Amino acid sequence: DAGVIQSPRHEVTEMGQEVTLRCKPISGHDYLFWYRQTMMRGLELLIYFNNNVPIDDSGMPEDRFSAKMPNASFSTLKIQPSEPRDSAVYFCASSLMGAQAEGYTFGSGTRLTVV
Amino acid sequence: QQPVQSPQAVILREGEDAVINCSSSKALYSVHWYRQKHGEAPVFLMILLKGGEQKGHEKISASFNEKKQQSSLYLTASQLSYSGTYFCGTEVPGNQFYFGTGTSLTVIP
Numbered sequence: 001d002a003g004v005i006q007s008p009r010h011e012v013t014e015m016g017q018e019v020t021l022r023c024k025p026i027s028g029h030d031y032l033f034w035y036r037q038t039m040m041r042g043l044e045l046l047i048y049f050n051n052n053v054p055i056d057d058s059g060m061p062e063d064r065f066s067a068k069m070p071n072a073s074f075s076t077l078k079i080q081p082s083e084p085r086d087s088a089v090y091f092c093a094s095s096l097m098g099a100q101a102e103g104y105t106f107g108s109g110t111r112l113t114v115v
Numbered sequence: 116q117q118p119v120q121s122p123q124a125v126i127l128r129e130g131e132d133a134v135i136n137c138s139s140s141k142a143l144y145s146v147h148w149y150r151q152k153h154g155e156a157p158v159f160l161m162i163l164l165k166g167g168e169q170k171g172h173e174k175i176s177a178s179f180n181e182k183k184q185q186s187s188l189y190l191t192a193s194q195l196s197y198s199g200t201y202f203c204g205t206e207v208p209g210n211q212f213y214f215g216t217g218t219s220l221t222v223i224p
Contacts, residue, residue: 035214042117043157043202043214091156103147103159104204 006092006107013114018080021110023092024073033104034067034077035091043091049075050097082114116141118205118215126221127193135188135218137203146179146186147204149214150197157202160188193222 005024013019025032034046047057052069060067064083069075079086089111093104118139127133137146145164149157163179163186174191186205190197203215 042217045212045214103149103162104157105159106156108156 004092004094004105004107006110008110010111013082015083015114016081019082021077021090023075025094026105029094029096031095031097032075033093037089084114087112087114117213118203120215120218124219128223130192133190135201137186137215139184139205141207143181143184144206148177148188149202150199152199195222198222
């Protein structure tokens with residue numbers, strides 16, 4: 001398996017623009033997580049899905065953020081409109097709950113810069 | 116709710132040992148450990164479940180004391196490749212999971 005695949009790797013956008021981050025989880029994994037990492041706040045859970053259904057979105061900062069998982073092999077995180085404080089590295093991770101030995105597998109991340 | 120790790124940073128010479136601690140204010144179901152190298156994604160090292168178990172992964176091992184709500188990561192005879200930031204992740208009641216504050220480990224020749 002190619003692992004968790006995220007795109008794009010880097011994104012630079014102007015304030016007010018819409019940004020869409022994409023994630024393909026590992027085939028067969030039933031949980032998908034979106035995390036944001038900054039120096040100040042560390043790794044923050046934004047939202048997670050189980051079997052394509054959003055379970056907990058309490059970490060989503062505000063209404064400007066939305067996430068979808070239309071099928072088991074694809075998820076998006078959208079920010080509209082983007083603001084400079086959204087600049088961070090966004091990670092997608094997937095896991096197979098019940099397989100306690102495996103933990104979370106992270107994608108390579110998307111480094112977002114909003115200017 | 117975020118577990119606290121100590122120390123925040125440590126510098127070692129090759130061959131030296133280190134201990135990284137992870138402490139939670141909530142009861143724990145399990146503890147994960149991850150290592151993140153600069154500019155890369157966190158990589159899973161191991162998971163410890165309730166039961167006070169200790170696990171090993173080559174020269175990296177960990178313990179889990181559920182009564183104290185703590186876990187420790189032990190790195191023995193450190194290698195240059197061990198450098199990175201180590202995170203614990205704690206699973207608490209309510210199906211919640213939190214990553215720790217992180218410990219930066221630098222191994223120098």
